[in-house]
Amino acid sequence: WDDSVKGWTSFYTYNPDNIFSLRNSFYTIHKAAIWKHYEGVRSNYYGVQSNSSITFVFNPAPNTSKTFKTVEYEGDNGWEVESFVSGLTGVDSRSSGWDTTFDRTNAVLSYYGGQYDSNNVSYGQVGFGALPFYHAGFTRKENKYVANLINNSPEVYNVPGEVIFGRAISGIKGFFATVKIKTDSVTDVGGEKELFAVGTNYIGNNGY
Incomplete structure (x- = not known):
């Protein structure tokens, strides 16, 4: 700006x-x-290779509290989710003072960045390891890249009264979520990586 x-x-x-x-x-x-x-090489400026990134907001049904369960994108192989964070709640009084809470997920690795083989060894490379290959991040389905969202909110941010929270649940709760998606450092580094659309599957909930 x-x-x-x-x-x-x-x-x-x-x-x-x-x-x-x-x-x-x-x-x-x-x-x-x-x-x-x-x-020539993309995302390379003055001899330094970088990752391209986009930050955006998921805000469907803005008046409804919801649980974001999955993330998907249409485009080229090689994108990963660096952060997926819900909006802040109102302030709560805690023993340490006034605080707000939020939910966040684990990073979602790219198709090859999260690839591991049948011996449960992660390679993050193409064509290495023992078949079959599995994917800990994005997997390919009907020519889209899809992944479940795993909650990774710190226990210090659990909402008062919650019985199950953090990694014990899937997805994150909130009215909206801020997402940062970027190119990985594994898949065709410097090659073209187009991104056409990004989406999420969500359900309504009863709030925090």
């Missing part, structure tokens, strides 16, 4: 010294060197 233009100037994290285009090609200058963009 740039206050001088009252808008977002770029979705990229690299910091060029200058930007220009020539014959429909995009160039930047960084530390006295000229770099041509949109050519």
Whole structure:
């Protein structure tokens, strides 16, 4: 965000010294060197390979408290969920003072990032290990990548009165959830990874 233009100037994290285009090609200058963009390895800026990421909000039926049970996406192999966090509740009085609670899940590994073999050995690589292969993160179903959401909320954040919480339950509760999905460091690093749509399966609940 740039206050001088009252808008977002770029979705990229690299910091060029200058930007220009020539014959429909995009160039930047960084530390006295000229770099041509949109050519060759993706998510590589000035010789440093990075992970591309998108942060968004799931907010269906905004007036209803719900349990988010699964996450899915349509696109290329190689995306993983870094964080899936519910909204904060109102403040509660605890022995340590005033506090708010929230739910969060485990990270959801990519299709190959979470792959392990029949000997229960995790490789995170393609074509290694003993068949058959299983997947601890996203698995492929009808050409979509789908995964269950496993609650990973710290016990300190359990809601007063809850009997079962944290890793003992699946999914997370909340009116909405903030999600960060990013490319992994295993699948075709530097290759094209398109993302068309992301969805979640949820059910209504009685609130916190």
